[in-house]
Amino acid sequence: MAATAHEMTTAAAANAATEVTPILEIENLHISFHTRAGEIPAVMDYSCKVMPGEALGIVGESGCGKSTVALGIMRDMGNRGQIKSGKIKFKGRDMGEMSDAELRDLRGAKIAMIYQEPMASLNPAMKIGDQLMEVPIIHEKVTREEARKRALSMLDAVRLPDPARVMGAFPHQISGGQQQRVVIAMALLSNPELLLLDEPTTALDVTVEAGIVDLVKDLGKRFGMSMLFISHNLGLILETCDRISVMYSGEAVETGRVTDVFDRMRHPYTQGLFRSIPLPGANKHARPLIAIPGQLPLPYERPVGCNFGPRCDHFVAGRCDTGEIPMLPVSGDDGHNSRCVRFDEIDWLAEPEGIRTNDAVEPGEPVLRIENLQKYYDVAANKMFGGGETRTVKANEAISFVAREAETVAIVGESGCGKSTLAKVLLGLETATSGRILLGDKEIQSISVESRGPKLVSEIQMVFQNPFDTLNPSHSVGSQIIRTLEKFGIGKSDTERRERMLKLLDLVKLPRAFERRMPRQLSGGQKQRIGVARAFAGGPKVVVADEPVSALDVSVQAAVTELLMDIQRENRTTMLFISHDLSVVRYIADRVVVMYLGHIVEQGTTDQIFAPPYHPYTEALLSAIPIADTSVKKKHIVLDGDIPSALNPPSGCPFQTRCRYKSEVPDNLCEREVPPIRNLGDGHNVKCHLSDDILSAMEPVISFAGKEKATTADA
């Protein structure tokens, strides 16, 4: 009896011990990289704890060191990275003291990592089944049959349809979302206790992302894993994590429970982040976004004292710029720390100063009319001799909408929806198959850009998505703008054009000295400003902005968005804003066009789109957007599967393969016929077979559950 009791107490003690021993504990971690410019500290004084079953989110902008932390945990930093000091403990054991063999056992078996680019994590020359089976065969030395069984059941667990077929496929034969599910399955096959996810959904479409996020959350619960979730997206962190660690310039600046940090942030950088993302309450006229001024300091130019000091509104010389700033606990919250010496002196509820509100702009006459536009591509099998079967890709099908002067029309959709093709046709890079595009009263659908002439070309211009690609790295900034002016026939002499170029630099709020800079000397946001200057060089009537801010960091996004809207407001330009991000669209757009597989499935004013009745796709899209606001309650809609290929679209309604209302339409109508466009009043059009009753019975996707809390906070 005594022995049993003794055993029981030790078991209890062991239990208690496992309860308090964190899965992962990082203490004062410093990581440096050695480059040509010398030693660059990438992570400084980073500490965190991940308890069993807990999910920790690391959030921050590019270059803040969040991925380096993950690589440090895996001890995989290449030959240039080095852990300078600090400890990383896995279940209480210091990983720095483990031998290489022990670390190898740990990696892949106890700690698994999932990267951003699924295709880069899979071996393109091996069948998926073989890659999956390798994991248990290597780590647990099981037989091939056993490994195969486990791989199949794991593919089932990550909700892949038809696991047997996927096992026999090569990675390129399945879609991006499926690839990421395979990568997750591979990571889970070894039953890891800690899962590191480095931006696992950034490369995916929003509705696919929602599915993956849902899966990760569910798996975390089912398998009791701890997770370290790295993302730049605050909304995703809110949906997936229990605790959050906000990083800035190599340091954690604020850590704590997600709800504490989101509702009672105690670091100016965290607050700046929240103010620069378009939350549902933001409004471009009355409550514009506030960008964080300045730029992230380069790693070898970090200021003394607080790294955020030079960009902070609450900066006090003598206090913020002397000595090391420690992590200070925030009283009242559990484990809530802030790296700000003044956090208890700042009035956190104060409205930010210097907000410029603008009057709403009254749209004018229609500038751009698109009527029944179609764009088909023929994909031939053989270029030289013709022959082979010719397949047709219907990139745009019956596109009709109107954009008025000074109006912002958002075109929303995921990859393959035809939004980029539409942009190409508008700009004359492609000509339309049929239908009409009227710019003013001129038909432009079949004039290619070479034959448009400088005036027409300068009237419709584009801002591109990728800031790192938008400028030619071989020419100076000034010469690229001047070239645009030359092509648009603006200015009579070189000096006149140079004068005009300098004015354009003023317009986009860049110093005139940038004239001589090369693109590589500019930050992403600055490059995008040059892109904006180039698009507005010829006083365009219409500017097509193709996800102009999606590749930028959050704090820079706000600044570029505001700039774009200021210039638009001043010139009364019509803007077509192409995006997949409905939060940005809600903020910026006057009217919204939702596209899916080449069709416009819904269009109307922003208010009409964001309130029921919805097209089922819009509803899912709205539900998929992660919103970084704890008071927002969303209806949970996760679409099955992936977006079909435009080469092989489904019959009938393009959305029928993923629609959750399909059963509500009688006679299988959805599979047989493309729905007609129905006017729900006031120009709100929906392309759907659903009956009026079902449409009008829809509930809003986004609601504010915590209204009371918000009002008390205001009072």
Add this chain to the structure above:
Amino acid sequence: MIETVSTFEIIVGVIGRLWPVWLAIGAMLVFVWFYKRKLGLFGQLFDSSLGTAGVLLCAFWVFTAIFADIVAPLDARVPIAILKNALPGSVDPESGTVFLFGGDQLARDVFSRVVYGARIVLTIAPAATLIALLVGAALGLPAGYFGGRIDAFLSFLANLVLAFPVILLFYLLVTPGIMETPIPYTMAGVLFIIPIIFFCVMWITRYGARPARMWLFVGLTLLIGFWIYSGLVFNADPLGIIRIEPNELNIFVAVVFASSPGVFRIVRGLVFDIMTRDYVAAAQTRGENPWYIMIWEILPNARGPLIVDVCLRIGYTTILLGTLGFFGLGMGPESPDWGTAIKDGSKVAQLRLFPWQGVVPAFALMSLVLGLNLLADALREESLKD
């Protein structure tokens, strides 16, 4: 009996004769030392020991070629009968000149011949490679940019040339029978006109909005272009400066013809990649001419891989020239180029009894190609670093 000097004196003698080369390399190193950070990629080459070695080897041969008249003690073609097959370090009893690397079977100074050979190799190889680069780029750009039938046709031609055995091609192009036909001149005429057209298109597309500057550049291009063209193709340079032996022209044409398909393929592949960038789309949306986009937007951004390729290709061409010389093709029998020298020195009897006649030029060839390869490797490494 002919007097010889000791090995030590040979070494001192060689080092002493090369004094202008050491001086020039020293000046270069001092310059690099002070302006390293401003020299961009060239300065970064000196960060790695292999890169430094590559630059030094190449610089050594370039300066040797430039200062050949000072470095070489004797004319490359004049024999001193008494020193036929002389040992390294033999002294000419009449003039007291030392044959540092001995004499060859026609009693000429091996050292002087190797030095003058550098001049031939380092004129033809880079020039032919540059023309091949321009021809390859001028054809690779439209093939990659337009794609479709143009690409299929040009790629087919390139594959045709690539599939043809190179040595056989050279035999055909360089044999006397072919040399007497107008074929080499026609080929030279076609190949050499491409760079002129290329440069004219380059100026016209760039300065269309500034006609004064455009006509200035086009005029200069035509003037200089056709001056060189007349000298190379018709051997009728009105100023009489540019002159090329008919057999040298043949080699030149053959080398350009054989290496431009390689450049073509590289350029075409790079265009496929660079074309997807937004700045190309931006140029298209402002209504740029396709040739402007190819030459001014795409080509400058392909320069990294192309520079590496040019370095490697000069090395190949050097070997190719050696091979041609070895087969006795192209160059005249008196020519001091390394290939011919290796051929003369590599006959069995020669190699056994007088090994220096073949080994010295072979070593020269090897060191230059090694230098070029090291340089290319280092360029690739350094351009990949952040």
